[in-house]
Amino acid sequence: MTPTLVFIVGPPAVGKMTVGTALARRTDLRLFHNHHTIDLILRFFPFGSPPFARLNREFRRRIFEEVASSELPGLIFTYVWAFDRESDDAFVEELAEIFRARGGRVCFVELEATQDERLRRNETEFRLAEKPSKRDLGASRARLLADDLAYQLNSAGRFDGRADYLRLENSALSADHVAERIVEHFGLPTPA
Numbered sequence: 001m002t003p004t005l006v007f008i009v010g011p012p013a014v015g016k017m018t019v020g021t022a023l024a025r026r027t028d029l030r031l032f033h034n035h036h037t038i039d040l041i042l043r044f045f046p047f048g049s050p051p052f053a054r055l056n057r058e059f060r061r062r063i064f065e066e067v068a069s070s071e072l073p074g075l076i077f078t079y080v081w082a083f084d085r086e087s088d089d090a091f092v093e094e095l096a097e098i099f100r101a102r103g104g105r106v107c108f109v110e111l112e113a114t115q116d117e118r119l120r121r122n123e124t125e126f127r128l129a130e131k132p133s134k135r136d137l138g139a140s141r142a143r144l145l146a147d148d149l150a151y152q153l154n155s156a157g158r159f160d161g162r163a164d165y166l167r168l169e170n171s172a173l174s175a176d177h178v179a180e181r182i183v184e185h186f187g188l189p190t191p192a
Contacts, residue, residue, distance in 0.1 A: 003067065003104040004029060004074035004188065005096065009081040010111035011153035012144045013122040015170055015178070016078035017130060019111065022179035023076055027188050032063060033078040035131040042133055057091070064098045073189070074104065082151035083158060107164050107186045111178070112154050113171040118144065 006029060008016045017033040024031040037059045038047070045052040060077075067075045077095070082088045096106045113121070121127065122140055134140045147153065159165040166185045170178050183190060 003070075003072065003099055003102060005064075005068075005099040005104060005106045006074070006076045006182070006186075006188075007092065007096070007106070007108045008076060008078045008111065009092075009108065010113075011118060012080055012147060013118040013127065014111040014113045015121060015175060016080075016111060018121075018126060018175040019109075019170070019178045019182075020076045020078050022175040023182055023188075026179055026183055026190050027073070027076075028191050029074045029076045029188075030067065030072060031076045031078075032060075032067075033130070034080065035133065039132050047133075060095065061098070064095050068099045068102045068104055074099075080147070080153060082153060083155050084152035107182075107188075108159065108162075108166070109182055110155055110159070110165070110167040112167065112169045115145075115148060117171045 004027075006020075006023065008020050008023075010016055017031075017035070020031045020033055023029065037056050041052050041055050041059075045055070064075065064077075079092070081092060099106050119141060122134070122144055123137055128135050155167065157167070160167060166182065168178060168181065182188065
C-alpha cells in the first residue's frame, strides 16, 4: 500500500480541521491537525520561542516518518502556510518528501474564506474544544487579524493548474461538501 498525504492549507479559522475531520471519516486517512503539536508544546514553552519551534518541527517530522513507513493508509495534515515565506515553502516540501521518498502520493488542498466568515468560525464550539489555545477569544481574534496583515495566507493562484493541487473557496460550503469534492478531485479511496 502506498501512503497518501493530504495537506489542507489556508489561513486561520478557514475550516481546515473541520474539513480534515470530514475527509478522515470518508477515507480512513488519519487527521493530524496543526494544533495537535502546538497545544501540547504550549504547555511548556511560549509560541514562537526557539524550544517551541524545535519541538514542533521535530514532533511533526517524526509523526510523518512513522505514518509514511507504517501500514496506515496515510495522513491529512492541516497547516497555515505563509506563501510569502521561503521557510514555509521549504517546510511543506520537507514534509511532502517524507511521503514521496516512500512512494507515497501527496495532494494539496487550499481553502479560502472571507475574513468575516473566518472570524465567525474562530468562535465555533468544535474549534474551541479541539484547540485550547484559541479559547481566549480576544487574543485569538487579534492574532487572526494580525496574521492576515503580516503574511500572505492564500496562494493567489500560484499553484492553479497543478494536478496535485485543489483550491476551494469554502465560505458558503459545508465541511462534508468540501470533503466530498476533495475525494472526487483526487480520486481518494473510500472504505467499502
